[in-house]
Amino acid sequence: ETGVTQTPRHLVMGMTNKKSLKCEQHLGHNAMYWYKQSAKKPLELMFVYNFKEQTENNSVPSRFSPECPNSSHLFLHLHTLQPEDSALYLCASSQGAAGPQETQYFGPGTRLLVL
Amino acid sequence: KQEVTQIPAALSVPEGENLVLNCSFTDSAIYNLQWFRQDPGKGLTSLLLIQSSQREQTSGRLNASLDKSSGRSTLYIAASQPGDSATYLCAVVMFSGGYNKLIFGAGTRLAVHP
Numbered sequence: 001e002t003g004v005t006q007t008p009r010h011l012v013m014g015m016t017n018k019k020s021l022k023c024e025q026h027l028g029h030n031a032m033y034w035y036k037q038s039a040k041k042p043l044e045l046m047f048v049y050n051f052k053e054q055t056e057n058n059s060v061p062s063r064f065s066p067e068c069p070n071s072s073h074l075f076l077h078l079h080t081l082q083p084e085d086s087a088l089y090l091c092a093s094s095q096g097a098a099g100p101q102e103t104q105y106f107g108p109g110t111r112l113l114v115l
Numbered sequence: 116k117q118e119v120t121q122i123p124a125a126l127s128v129p130e131g132e133n134l135v136l137n138c139s140f141t142d143s144a145i146y147n148l149q150w151f152r153q154d155p156g157k158g159l160t161s162l163l164l165i166q167s168s169q170r171e172q173t174s175g176r177l178n179a180s181l182d183k184s185s186g187r188s189t190l191y192i193a194a195s196q197p198g199d200s201a202t203y204l205c206a207v208v209m210f211s212g213g214y215n216k217l218i219f220g221a222g223t224r225l226a227v228h229p
Contacts, residue, residue: 004158040221042119042218042219042220042221043204043206045216045218048216050214055213055214056211056214056216090158090159092158092159094214094215096214101164101166102215103149103161103164104217105161106158106159106160108158109156109157111156
């Protein structure tokens with residue numbers, strides 16, 4: 001266990017549904033991240049929150065909407081997704097100090113299938 | 116734009132072999148480099164972190180080297196075991212906008228059979 005949990009672990013949704021992914025970290029970290037991992041492609045950074053402020057939006061379509069109510073919780077709200085959005089969505093956290101030894105701790109991911 | 120390439124994409128070896136996984140990157144202005152392991156259905160686990168001023172790091176049977184000027188890193192696994200079967204991901208770390216930004220390769224999928 002890395003101290004980062006994600007729910008649900010698996011999700012199947014239709015293109016007209018609205019759902020949310022949840023991430024929680026128990027490490028006292030200040031930065032949280034959403035990544036997308038599609039089949040046979042590198043992990044892609046989607047969003048970064050540092051001290052609850054969004055510091056990165058990596059050209060992500062507006063059908064993905066992040067929310068960070070506090071430094072321990074991160075949500076990804078999904079609506080009107082496309083089948084190509086099917087992927088593993090990973091959450092990570094880090095101290096947020098950006099030092100040379102800083103590492104990110106990853107959750108187990110949510111496997112999303114859009115029909 | 117930083118691009119990270121990992122070779123080979125997949126590897127299948129008998130138990131006991133020594134292995135070398137390769138990672139190359141296009142922009143040498145990196146903060147540090149990390150190797151991760153990903154098991155099926157699970158998240159990433161950090162294996163080794165090499166700072167840009169370092170040449171290598173060791174942890175148990177794992178040794179990672181970094182040659183920043185040539186844009187290369189290798190992960191050496193000694194005496195491989197079936198429990199080493201997983202996907203190994205290389206990520207370069209760039210300092211960007213006040214946080215460490217990880218840029219990943221597509222990974223090497225390793226299978227070690229008894």
